[in-house]
Amino acid sequence: MDNDRFCPACAAPLVEREEAGRMRPVCSKCGKIVFYDPKVAATCVVEREGRVLLVRRGNQPGYGLWSMPGGYVDRGEVVEEAAAREVVEETGLVVEVGRLVGLFSESGHPVVVAAFSATETGGALEAGPEALEVGFFDLDGLPEMAFPRDPLILRRWREMQGGG
Template sequence: MRVNCVGAIIFDASDRLLLIKRGHPPGMGLWSIPGGRLEQGETDEAGVRREVLEETGLRVEVGRLAGTVDRPGPGGVTYVIRDYLATAEEGVPTAGDDAADVRWCGQDDLVRLPLSEGLLESLTEWHVLPRGR
């Protein structure tokens, strides 16, 4: 079974990437970009906006598709994840929903933090790494 998911790649004015620490499985304790499963009949854009608001408290404008990845999930599920560039319009990042923590991260953080499997490789491949520190 394939499950449609979306994620948001958001940078601040210092070109740092917004990451959340997952508070629940799958990926509990790992850092990733905000995102999750689409709801029935939901568009990618609406899903990105909803997930970012639920997990970080930020309202975003959704931009172009950065890339797509397939990730294995429990019980033979495959998560089809479409990650979009997004711009924060208002709010201060605050952990909510299934996010245990939220923070702006520079290049140095990406090599220090325990990241979700494949995140760094995907961001590198899509040329959307943070340049800030």
């Protein structure tokens, strides 16, 4: 998952070595250990009349499959603002970000997804440049989803609706 080949400090080649409990890239010249941080992404579950907003992805991974609108949080960006930004970029809808549905991560995978519930406040539904299609779907009639976490996020969201 990590493919840097050269030291960020001195540009000498990196080698894999056990450091601080696991195999990590280490500089062959200056000894700098490279620690990879998780990547944070944010996504929103936006509901309209009992259906949820989905985007048919125009990017890999998951090209042509469906997911909730979302994307990477920029360093220094407020996570909720990133979530709202991704919704308007991909679907044209302006939303107010509400409660955290949960944090979703997988062993061996660099991405941590923060999923929020969000409410429409404006805009007009239109697929953005990175989306092939956008639409609202019944939870019982979902199209093929891009990521294994997507059904988990929607299930958790539905449980939250039921529980108040």
